[in-house]
Ligand SMILES: Nc1nc(=O)c2c([nH]1)NC[C@@H]1CN(c3ccc(C(=O)N[C@@H](CCC(=O)O)C(=O)O)cc3)CN21
């Protein structure tokens with residue numbers, strides 16, 4: 001009898017069950033080959049709408065479309081087998097009504113085969129989070145610095161620097177947890193606030209620029225790899241991939257110009 005090792009995908013309930021346990025590891029992934037690497041180490045991968053800025057050169061995430069998210073979502077699902085894949089709902093596809101949010105989230109799930117969606121907003125999105133989760137769509141919430149609101153906030157600004165604003169952000173965290181979100185991203189908030197929220201809510205908090213007090217961490221892959229020439233302050237550099245690409249491209253250009261590439265090893269020969 002042959003023994004087959006079945007690797008089952010990590011699910012949204014698996015992530016939820018990690019509250020208060022071993023830290024949850026996550027990174028963004030936007031394409032198949034990088035997803036295959038991240039898949040071996042991360043608990044979940046986010047196909048984030050930051051892909052509009054990272055992959056497509058946009059100034060913000062506001063212009064990202066559902067088709068862009070689904071194209072990259074399919075690539076990441078195809079390139080991975082173990083980690084949960086979460087796809088960001090882009091600006092304008094979920095805010096108007098719970099039913100419109102459901103229609104677009106269902107399209108994302110059906111057309112990418114991802115395991116969950118993420119949307120930005122706290123108390124104001126609670127009704128929508130409940131509507132989706134009650135109908136079979138796991139939702140990750142995202143509060144604090146919500147980049148899709150860049151035009152009303154007036155920039156990518158750290159939240160909760162003034163403790164007078166903490167109660168609103170705490171209420172957002174409580175509201176998304178009560179509504180059924182399986183986890184919540186805390187972005188760009190001060191450490192003591194992240195610590196209090198993590199202590200108070202029943203679901204895992206995933207921090208980005210929100211200190212080590214969270215139940216897990218996420219970073220944009222290209223930022224931590226050293227591909228982004230101007231990364232936010234909360235990014236730690238784990239690689240120098242930008243410099244590695246530059247060295248390789250320069251060496252190739254030199255080889256072509258000096259006719260050093262291709263050599264006999266890289267060419268096709270006539271049949272004998
Ligand atoms: N490549 C990339 N990485 C990200 O983390 C990311 C994106 N893109 N796009 C969507 C949002 C936007 N994000 C950002 C972008 C810039 C700052 C930033 O420059 N922050 C200032 C702090 C501002 C303050 O102190 O209030 C910094 O100096 O880090 C923060 C978050 C996070 N997300």
Ligand SMILES: CC(C)C(=O)C(=O)O
Pocket residue numbers: 028046047048049050051088142185187208218220
């Ligand atoms: C920064 C993470 C949390 C995100 O939402 C994104 O990459 O779009």
Ligand SMILES: [Mg+2]
Pocket residue numbers: 048049050061088
């Ligand atoms: Mg996002």
